[in-house]
Structure formats: C-alpha cells, structure tokens
Amino acid sequence: MTATAPPTRPSTRTLHTVTVPRRRHAGRRIALVVSVTWIALLATLALVADLLPLPGIDEPVGGPSLPPFSGEGPLLGTDAIGRDVATRLIYGIRISLAVGIGATVIALVIGVLLGLIAANARGKIEALINVLADTVLSFPPLLLLMALATVVVPGVPTLVFALGFLFVPPFLRLTRSAALAQMNRDYITAARTLGAGRARIVFRELLPNSIQPVVSYAVVVIAVIIVIEGSLSFLGVGVPPPAPSWGSMIASGKDNLSRAPYLIVAPSLMIFLTVLSFNTVGDHLRRRLSGTGAA
Amino acid sequence: ACSTSGDPAPAGPASATGDPVAGGDATIILGVEAVRGLDPALLFNLTPSGDANRMAAIYDVLFWSDASTGEVHGQLGDSLEPDVDGTVWTMSLHPDIVFTDGTPLDAAAVVANYERIQDPATASPLAGLLEGATFAVVDETTLTIELTEPNLQFDKIVATSFTHIGSPTAMAEDPDYANNPVGAGPFVLEEWVRDDHMTLVRNPDYFQEGLPYLDSITFTPLRDPTQRINTVQTGAAHAAVPGSELAFKQAATDAGLALTTAPAGGGPVLMFNTQTAPFNDLRARQAVQLALNIDELTSVVDPGSSAPDSLYGPESAFHPGDSIFVEHDAEAAQALFSELAADGNPVSFTVTMPQSGFFTRTAEYLQSRLAQYDDVTVQIETLDNATLDERVFRKQDYQMSAQIVPVTDPEPNLAKLLQTGGQTNYMGFSDPELDAALDSGRASVDEKERTAAYATVEEIVVAQVPILPIRNQESFTVHAKSLHGLTLHGDGSLLYDRLWLNAE
Amino acid sequence: MPLLEVSDLTKRFKVPGGSVEAVSGVSFSLERGETLALVGESGCGKSTTGRALLGAPGPDEGTIVLDGVTLSDRAASRRRDVQMIFQDARASLNPRRRVRDLVAEGLRIAGVPRAETRTRVDAMLRAVGLDPDRVGDRRAAEFSGGQCQRIAIARAMVMEPQVLVCDEPVASLDVSVQAQVVNLLQDMKESYGLAMLFISHDLSVVRSISDRVAVMYLGRVVEIGGVDELYENPGHPYTRALLDSVPAPDPAAPSRGAALTGDLPSPMSPPSGCRFRTRCPLAQDVCATETPTLRRTAAGQLAACHFSELVAA
Amino acid sequence: MRATRIRSRPALARAAHLAAVVLLVTLAATALTDLMPGSPGSVILGPGATAQQIADFDAAHGYDQPLFARYVQWLGAALTGDLGTSIQTNQPVAEVLLQRLPVTLELTVLALLLSLLIAVPAAVYAASRANGVFDRIMSSLASGFLSIPVFVVGVVLVYVLAVSTRWFPVAGWAPLSAGLGENLRFAFVPVLALALGEFPAFYRLLRGDVITTLREDFVRTATVRGLPRAYILLRHVLRPSSFSLITVAAVAFGRLLAGSIVIESLFALPGLGSLALQSIPAKDVPMIQGIVVLVAVTYVLINAAVDIAYTFLDPRTRR
C-alpha cells in the first residue's frame, strides 16, 4: 500500500496528533511527577539502604507480627519472625527492582538484537528466529520457572535470567515490527545509496529510530515483572529467604491474613505504588513518542 | 489421649450432643492428593494430610496406636503378642472379615500382603522393616511373624507401617491396583477424580455390625492450608487437616470451628550433620543448642504451639517429669562460638530446609537469632521436596536441616532416627552407648528397664546434640461442630468407623 | 557517448497473490548536463526506475552504463556518482541525527578526512541557502519541508555526483516554496554540470525544468522526446490526455479535450498489447494483439503508438 | 493502517513453523527434566530406596538411556498418539490430559470472556469520553489490578465472596455434568480472579486503539454525516480498533492455559496447572512432556486461528 500511494501533499496529520488541551494534562502531569519522584525515592533508598540507621534484614527487633503505628515496636511493625518490616521493605526495593530491571534489560538487549537481525535478514534466518520466539512463548512459563528452580540454585540471578529469557519474544517482535516499519523509509534507502554497510545501517539508522517504542514498553515490563515475582513467591519459586522481596513478604504474610492482615498490606502497597509509577511513566513515554493513546 | 475422644464410646464435649446417629455424608479436606494411588505396600505420604486418612477409611487398621501415648489397640486385629524375647510375634484377627471384593481377610491374606512387601519386585519402601522376617499361617485367624532379631516393640511398627491390608486377589489380578484399592475398611472407594474428589461409600459388609455411621465420605485435596480452614468454615466440608503448622489451630478456633488434637512427643527437630564441619565438632552443636531460646522459637515460628521439654510427649510413660533439656544461655553459647572461631573453625553453615512455611520461618528465625552472636554466620537454602530428598536424605550433603519425627513411643521412630545406620539417621550420628540403650529399650520386657534405657537415650541426645527438638508435635483436625467421633491415631489420622454427624 | 545509458530495465516485485512488473523494458539515455523528466501517473514505475539507477533495489534485468562503466550491484564506489533526492524530504532524513552529520554521512563512509569533510559540508550547506552555523547542530525534525529538501539536496550534492535522480522533489511542498526548490535545483545543475533525472507527475513543473521528457504508463515508456515537441505535438494519446488534464491557473482558459475514462488497470495483470488501450480513445483491435514499439513521430520524438499520427488531430 | 495487520502466511509454511515449534518445545521439556536433580526413580522410590532399586526403576522406564535417544523414542510414540504413561500415577498421559483439559479450558475461556466483557464496553465508553470521570476511574482501576499479584486478588476475593458472604464456594470444582449452575458457581471466583488480572491489559490496549481510531478521517466523516454517536462507536470504531486486542487476547489465552497454576492451586481446581504442580517435583517426565505439548500445540493453533480471524475482521487481508 506504500508503493501505490499517490503523491500527497504535506498533511497536518502529524501535527493533529499532538493536540491535547493543556488543562487536561494537569492531573496527568501531577501523576507523572509523583511517579517519577516515587521511583527516584525508591532508587535512592535502594542505593543508600546500607548507610541508613536500619537494623539488619535478619535481625529481630521485637515480638513477632507487631502491628504498624501501634507505638510498640518499630514504626511499620515487625514481621512474623520479629524483624523490622520497614527495613525489609527498603531492602526489598533492591530485590524487586533488581529483578524487574535486570530481567527487563536482559530481555531488551537480546530481544532488540534478534529483532533487528530478523528485520534485516528476512528469509530463513527470520523464520528461525520466529520459531525460537514462538517456542519460548508457547513453553508454559511457570513450568519453566518451577523446573528451573530445581535445576539451579534459586536466587535473584536465576530469577533475573529466567524472567529475562521469557520476555525476549515480546521485545523481539516489537523491535522487528518497529524496524520493519523503518526499513521502508527513505532515510534508510538514502543511507544505502551513500554506501552505508549493513552494520552501519542497523546500528546508526535503524536502532535509534526503532528503539523508542521498545523503551517505553520496557518500562511497563519492569512493572509486570515486579508483579510476576510476587506471584512466584506464592509458588515457592521466587526469591529464597531471607532475602526480603515484596512478593515473598506478601506470600509469607498470606497465611496470617486473618490475624495480622497488615503484614501483607505494606508490601502490597509497595508493589502497587511502584507498579503504578512504572506504568504511569511507561504510558507517558509511549504517548510522548508515538502520539497515540493521547487524550 | 485425644482431647475430644479417645475411647470407643465418645466422651468429652462431643457427648453433649448425644448418641451417635447413623447416616450422613461427610467431606474431609486433605492437603495433598494420593498421587501415587493407595497401595499399602507403597505407602509414601503417610501423613494425616496425605494418604493415611484415605487408607484408614478404605483398609481400616489391623492395629492402631494412640496418637498421644502410642498405646497399641486392636481393630481388625484382635491381639498381637510377642514371645518372651520378642522374636516371634503372634497375631490374631477378628473372625469373618471379608474384603469388599468378597475374599476373606484372614491370616493368609495378611501374610500375602507382608510377603508382597518383601518382594523386591514390589519395590516397597517398607521392605527394609521386614527384612528377613518370615511368616506362618497358624489357622484362619492366626499367624506368626518371626523376626531376625528380638524386638519387643514390633507391635508399634505393625500399627504404623503394616496396618493396612489389601485384598491379595485384587492385588494380584489388577495391574492398576493402586488406583483401584480393595480393602475391608468401613468405606469402599466409589469414585475418584484426581485433584478433585474421592468418594467413598459405606461398606455394608463391614465387620462391625452397625458401623460405620456415615453413609459416605468424600476426600478433597486442597493445597492451601488457609483455604482448607475456609472450606470447613463455610460449611462446604466437615473436617480438614490443616497440616503441621499449629498456628492454624488459632485460626480455626477464631472461625468458630472445633478442634480435635493429640499432643505427642517428638516433632520437628533440627538435624546436625555430624559428619562434616562445622557440626562434626560437638562444641558447635552445643553452641547452637545454648544459643537458641526454643520457647521463643516456638512462639514465633508457630504461634500456638509449645516448646518441647523432652524427647517424649507429655503423656508418655518415658517423660522424665523434670526436663533435662539444656536451658538457653547466650553467654555460654557466645563463649563456645568464640572458642571455635579462635580455633580457626568458626561456625559458619547453611541451613537447608523444605519450601514450606514452617521450615522456612524456622530457618529465618535461626538466622535472625544467631545473627546476634559473634563468630556465627548462617545461610539459608530452601529446596523443593525432590531436591531435598536427593541432597539431604540420600546424599547427606548438608550441614543443618530438619525433619519431623513424631515420637508417640520411642519405637520405632526414635530408634530409626538415632541408631547408628538408622533409616532416618541422616545426621550420620553414631554413639555405641546410645545404640545399646535403644537396643535394650526395644528388647526389654521390663517397664523399669525400658524407662531407664530411654532416660539414657535422652541424656545422650541432650549431651551429644545430634538433633535439637524445636516444637512439640501435636496432631489435630479442624472440624465442624456437627462432626463427632474423631479418634486420632498414628500421626493423627482418623478412625473412620466411628465418625458421625448430627443433623444441624 | 551519453553519460548514462539505460537499456531494457525490468523490475518485478513479489506481492501477495502474485508479482508486479513495475518496470518492463525501459530504455533511455542521459547526456551530461541534461535534464530528463520522467512523468506518468501514480504507480507507473517512475520511482522504481529511478531507484534502480542507485541499486536500491537494483533491476532484475537490463543494464545501466554510467560513463562507460556498467553498474553492477558490486560497483559500490561508482554508485556514489548517482545520488538521489526523495519525494518526502523529511522522511529521507534520519530524524535523530544532526544536519551536519546527515550531510557528512556519505563523505565519512567514503573515507574523506574529517577536516575536509567539515569544510565541504559547510560549503554545501551554504550553497543550498542554509547557514551551517545556525542549522548544523539541529535535527532534521525541526525544519520545514522546504528546508528539509535543501538539506537533502546538500547531502546528495556534497558527494559530487554525475547524475542526480530527483524523485518528485517538490510534490510535497507548498507552491510558494516549490518555486524556491525548483530554482535551487536549476542552479545546482548549472553550476555543477549535473545530469538530472527528474521524476514528477506535475507536467507544469516538468515543463519549466527539463530538456527532454519520458512519459511512462504501467511500467513502459510510451513516449520520449524534447520537451517542447512533446508538449506541443504529443505523439501518444496518453501524453495527450495527460496534458489535457492539467488545469490551467486561469479562469478564462477553456478546458481542453475530453477527459479520459476509466482507471489505471491493475499492474498485476496489465492489458495485452498496448497497455493503454483500455482507456484509449483511438484503440483498435490491433492494439490488443500487437505491442507498439517506440517510433519516431513527425514532430521528432519517439512514441509507442500504432496510431500516433492521429493523436495530434 | 495499523501495524498489527498480519499477512496470512501460506499454509505450508505455517505447518512447518508449527512442527518446528512443537519439536523444540518438547525437546526443551525433556532436556529440562533431565537437568533436574535426581532421577525419576530416586524421586518415586523415595529416600529409603537403595541405589540398586533406583537404577532398576530407571532402567525399567528407559531413563538409563541418553537424552536424545529417549526423546526420539518418545517422539516416535507421540506421533502415533501415544504420549506414554505417567511414572507417578501409572495412568496414560493422554487420558489424564483429556480429563484435565476441560477444567483449564473452561477456566481460560470464561476468564477471557469475562475480562473482555469488562474491558470492551468500558474501553469503548471511556475512549469516547476520554479524560472523563468514567475514564479516570476505569484507568485507575485497571492500573490497580495490574499492580496486584493474582494470588492476592484471589485471597481477597475468597474472603469477600466466599468466607464472609458465603455466596460462592471457597474452593473446589463442579464439572459441567453437575449442572451448569453448579459449575458456574464453583468457577466464578477463580474466573473472576483471573479476569481481574487480565482485563487491565485489554482495557488499556483497546482504549488506546479506539482513541486512535476515533481520530481517523472516516470517523470524522461519519460524525459530520449526522450519525448517532453510539452507532458510530459500534459500527465504525470497534471493529477496526480490535485487531491488536485479538492478538493480545490470543497470547493471553496461551498464558492462561499454561499459567493458571497459581489460581488452580489456590482454588484446588483439577486442571492442568495442578497437574503440572505435581508432576514437576516428581520428575514425571512423560506427564511434563504431555502438558508442554498440549499447551504448545494449543498456543500455536490459537495463533494460527487468530491469523485466520484477521481475514474475517479485516477485509483488506482477504484476497
């Protein structure tokens, strides 16, 4: 449909898409600012956690399951073992973010590379990459994670690699379709007519122009993975103790739901706010970059 | 004894509602599915939340041991008596018991069951317990069992491991016997949809006239313990076995449910691998023993449970009365830790635990409390059951781990655990004196001698610390107030002939 | 010897459900300093022909000889002698790169030293009417269509090509800006002695810029000749219809001739014989069976029509 | 117009693709179980078994052979429809799978339907009044549910809908043979839990696509021709906005089919998830392979079906 399109005059279409009344932005902008602040706060806390005057993550500070804000025990109470909930939440940032960001980065790097190769090579190599992607996609993910948990020592690195691996196909596909859309653009042709080699075209022309949707998607994937990590703890294949991931805190608090519901409230809230923030940022990036989904 | 019922005639709170009435369908929630079927020779998950309850309903029991005291009572069997030194045991059965396929449950059937277990082709995990034993049918209801060495406590082994008898005909003829069990118990398997439900209906030919009371029993597996209690609470089931965590007792009581419990001895114990560093050094084991405050551990890790004060349960004849367990002593513990560190052998170890709530919490507790001492470091490793089996139980590739050892009577579990080369002696522990004491406890007819022997056992365990008991065992079933006649046997499963429901 | 000699150029594309012969057997030549216009309706193969000269993608059949050298896919360095300006200038510029980098790209690939690149780029930017110091560090997305077209021209010209292929360079521009770009191209051509292949569907612009015109219809050249002869005395009914369809910017001008009927046939199954016959007012039975070849007309150009002498009437 | 439009691939290429994927997936499943510690024998026979017993058991089940030989053997049998026998339960794998599939399938289909039932009207309405009160509420709800692990949703739903109100059962399953009403009563809470996890993605996607479509010229044309708003949304906007939704729903279908383990375990549903949960620790290789094949084949078939569905939805892909 590209080739048969008759010559058209410049259209104002591109401009039309940015049309959103500013006043309505206000709420969204506040949400964005709050989200970015929250993520920045988390990042800071994760970095300086060791410098803060906190008890150790495995150090008992009071009786078990003390409620938060009760006056007895620490501010956010203690968990079932009597450890400080606040401390564990803060150290939990490291794990949840490490898993979320780590896995996303792995998926992104591999996915983007394969996606670019697929878009460029076409033919047999593309078919092979498609088979691999569908293989990963059609392998029951939880089965893989559970099986993997028995093969290698469960832990953050394992989780990061496994989840990263599972998320390669979506990145691959996104990159491929973004790259394919660029492949027909004249600036690629122009570069080719100037004698640019394949690598130069892929990395100088294609990559920078197809990476944007991938990056905004990645932010959303971070959020998705944080939630998945939470669910994995329920099946016992999440982060092993005593490392305090938010998911494992919820999973261990779940059995106590009737007596100490606050034990799952705090980590749930952390996941909730963090995931919400990443989603907000992701949405914002997507809107900024694509101009769709606005309004 | 059980708190709600111990005697065949129900006593306690349940009796307030009157005499048993016949009829009714009960649903009972268990923790896991009988994945591998219900062949008594292939007993695996013989825990109350697993196969033990199903087996008891289908096969009934020859003999049962009281879940609290370990006393052995007859059911399908009448008596089980040793000769003087306990080498030859004579078992007599109730007359005229028939399996639900019509074949008789007689002495020959029992022998056939036991010989099948011995047959290597069966690959029964129980084979070891019957190694070398020979059986003889005396008459239709009597048989003898000759052991290779004297064991005056063999009745307890029979009551826990060889108490379910299946129809030899069915076993021989049905290649898929495990999925189509035929017993002589109070109920007959009618329908089994795996992971959904197993329906049993009343056995009209049950040997006790008028029993069972119930028309049917449905077992449903439910993995999540909280959900098991929820189900009983909402009336969708009559009873549930929430599992080994005692904290659920509280949840059940809060939900207005009844509890039937049987406090016993033993329970979860920490195991020290005495074959490798650091716990090949007695001081390291002692240091941990001194460092931990078991009372606190119990209340933190499993609120609602109690700390053990002996290897033997509070109702056990062998309970010493005054505890000889070592008191928590932080300073002494620190001294030992420091001493070991000074020797160049600091106590640094990994605790390897199953991925269940209780054990994981125990590990975390351990780590958090030992973290307060200098010169100790603890790592945690949680493994799924298969890996745990492989690493800890088979290869003994661990430093500290845990297992649950119910000790209603020292025989057979305590012996298996502590004797040199014992079946569950994964600690690699060996102490001749202890072995002698166990042998004498097993072989002795004299109660005094037994008491003395087991007192010695306890002293050695406290001094040598191959294991460290961390919680009292207590079997319990959560049930609706309408369900009566709960009798806990063995590790805490029910006897199904006497269960009854009153219409509410 | 002409600078560029294209003979029997054929290019096919695979499309869902078959293949399209976008260009079939097109031949033409281009002298030094000459401008040849390629006109025709949408989809007739103009761009495909233009792109084939650059090997983007190269032709399936036919030869392209530039200055005596046959351009094969491998003669990459010679390819720099042919440069292209695209219809949508903005789309032909990588939006994430700075103007200076865009223009310098070809020189860098060719291995021209850094300092020389810089001076040549700046000089060329100035030549197209942009101030290198003001625009050099900005990105293409910040410029208007006309400015983008200037950047694209600079990028092509800095390579000092012998042939410049302009694929509808002004079609996307406003009238007031269009004139600026057309004039710039004229200037470039004159000062660098370029040969130009000017692809357009706008016959008015073509008239003002080209020396010779080739009219394409469904992948074939139906008429080729000097611009004045062709405009005054078209030798092919299609050329005639095209000229008649162009509206005059004059309310008083009478509309000429009758409008063509029907639409362009599907390029996947072009009509037999003369491809224009389905819309041709002069069509006879012979047109369906015999493919007309290019023949010289009375006015001097070449036309592929069995009845070219009737066209003028 | 939209990038998600997929050109239908030739049937042969598609079949080859499917075969390759299924081969790879099953090979991976076999290899993975091979990497797990212990052998089937050691798991099945338990810690008490002797090394000899284990070796005998493994040999009897063919696990002494190298991975590849075993795989080829399995594949040969599988091609004739024989998926082997479960090591753990001795049941034929195919039979067990057939028994489990309806539960998971019903769960998946209902969850998908319910989530679409929530997402589609909400998204269309919200998009047509973008930034309105409804839009804001729905978007926050969607973000909220996106941010909660599914088991937390499940646990809370149990408390609200089962334990405190007793409207629905806490757990368990009633097959369709027990009557539709009963079946739905048991299915509702788990289905709702799954649907609440899925709908946000659908909602957000569709909302965005509807907003994009609303900017299309043909919508403007329809508006200025005086057509009623609701008619335009239904006739003109929904269909061209639903292409990506269908792709994503297909992926969700595959994911649910394989991934409702958490919910199946929480609600004790006799589906593929609980089967997987039992089979993995037990190293029940034939069963694991069976589950993987089933899920993979369904996944690939669903995606092929979606490719075909495009043809019906989008006339432009038709020949």
Next chain:
Amino acid sequence: MTLDSQADLRESGSADALLRVEDARCAIPTGRGDVKALGGVDLELRAGEVLGVVGESGSGKSTLAGFIIGALAPGAQSTGSVILEGQDLRSLPSETARRVRGRRIGIVFQDPMMALNPVVPIGRQVTEAAMFNLGLSRAEAKAKAVGLLRQVGIPDPERRLRHYPHQFSGGMRQRITIAMALVCDPDILIADEPTTALDVTVQRQILDLLARLARERSLAMIMVSHDLSVIAGRTDTIAVMYGGYVVESGPTVEVFRNPRHPYTRALLRAIPRIDGSRHARLEAIPGSPPDLTLLGTGCPFAPRCPNALPLCADVMPAVSHPHGGRTLRCHNPVPEGA
C-alpha cells in the same frame, strides 16, 4: 445572474445567502502553544454558487471547513457563527445541529482512503446516513444508494454495494465518498481538497463530476484547494487564505485578472505553467509560511511581503471592500490594474 448584480447584492449585505460564516475564529491548543488556525473569517455562499477557498498548507482551509460542519479538532476553542438560511447552527443544541448539518451539508474529504471505513462494506457506508437522517427503510436507502453510485459513475452498483473500500481504485473511492455526501440530498456540498490525492487524469474526472452534480442538483458548493489551477476554471467566487485569514476574495475571474493582495499576486506568479517556456525561472516567494503558534497581531504575510509597511507587522488590516464584490485585507494593496 451576472457578476455585477452578484457584486451589488453582496455589498448590500445580502439576505439571500444560503450560508454565512461570520467572524469565525478558532484556536487549537497544542503542546507548543495555541495554534490560531482561524483569525476571524467571514464568508458567504449563495444557492447554486461555487466558492473556491484557496491557500497554502496550514492556512486554515480545512479548519474553516471543519468550522462550518462542526467538526473541529478536539479541544479547539472557537467563536463565530455559521448561519444556514438565517438559522445560527452554532447556537443550536449540538445534537440538533449535527442532524441539521448531516441533512443539509455534505462533505467530501481529501483522501478517499481515509474517509472510508476500511472494514465496512461501502453499501452500508453510503446508506446509513440516509437511514438515520431521512428515516428511509433499508430497501429505500439501498435503492437510493444504487442510483447515486450509478450517477457518480460506479459501474454495476448493485453488486458493488457489498465490496469493501480497498477493492476500489482511488478515483472510484472518491466517487463513493461523493455519493455518501449526496445521499441526504444536501443543499451544500463542501469538497475539501477532493482531488489532491488523485492523479491528474482522475482529478479531471472528479472535477468534471462535481461540476456536473452541482449543476444538475443546483448545489451550492465550497471547493477547498491549495491548487489555484484547480480553483481557477471551476468556481464562481474565490477566497484566498493565508495564516488563518481570508486575505482576499471576490469573483474568481476578477481576482485572477487583478489580484490586489500582494500574496495573491505572488502566488499567481509562482505557479509553473504548462504553457510556459522552457527553463523559465519561477518567481519564488521568499521565506516560509508562518508558524501559527507564533502569530503576532500583525499581518501574517508581512515578513514575506514585498509591499510591507512598518504598520503591517503590528496591525492586522481590517476587511475592506473595493468595488466588484471583492474583499481585501491589506494596508498596502497592489494598485488596481497593476
């Protein structure tokens, strides 16, 4: 009606205008600031008249069309009135106004591919408005659609009702959108660049078709185009737009013969002519079109204007009415007859 009498009526503030646009202003907020797409436009259309609106890209032509048909960009703020036979459509309740417009005003857009829903058969797209606005039954609407499609030159219309837009060529699609615009028998047809997306030969067909239909149905028509050549031969009156204003308007012949606004004049000179001479240098207009977000208070053409006075940069000239039914917005117009 002669040109002169038309001009007279106009000057007397004609009451018989079918459609009148008064002081149309429109600002579209964007991330970079408000785009002043219309700065105050007045326009008149009489029954049977063809009005050409011409101007370069971004000059506000489409916005003006949108203003008339009530379809501005979301969030756009607009004032002014659209008076159809004495009734101000913009003061009616929006639902009513939309129905009135749907009935009385038909519109054809630039790109027929975009204006047709790709997944709905064209039969439905043509008939639906008739069913809703005229209350026709399905069968009646269908009969009407068949007739219309035949009228616009779609062969075999009964069969083709079931086809989808992509199964038609560009020219046929544009014919279909014209049929869609005519299905409610409107009095006014607005054609916003109806042929820009089409080839010259097809453009000719469509323009001829529009002219024929306007004549046969005595339609009043507003033809929007950036191409003076398209407008030249086919309109009665013309309005030249620049930067959101109508800078000059009047009878087409007059404006072409004697452009008074410097922009109109420059534009006419910049157009290449098919009958022009070879290598004739075009007269380019320096500079580039205005950025409507940065518009000051002055004349938007001032920066490019050869006649600009210092005043022009600050004050937008008011509408003046030189004779002959023309309007002009210029402080320093080209002298008449120059």
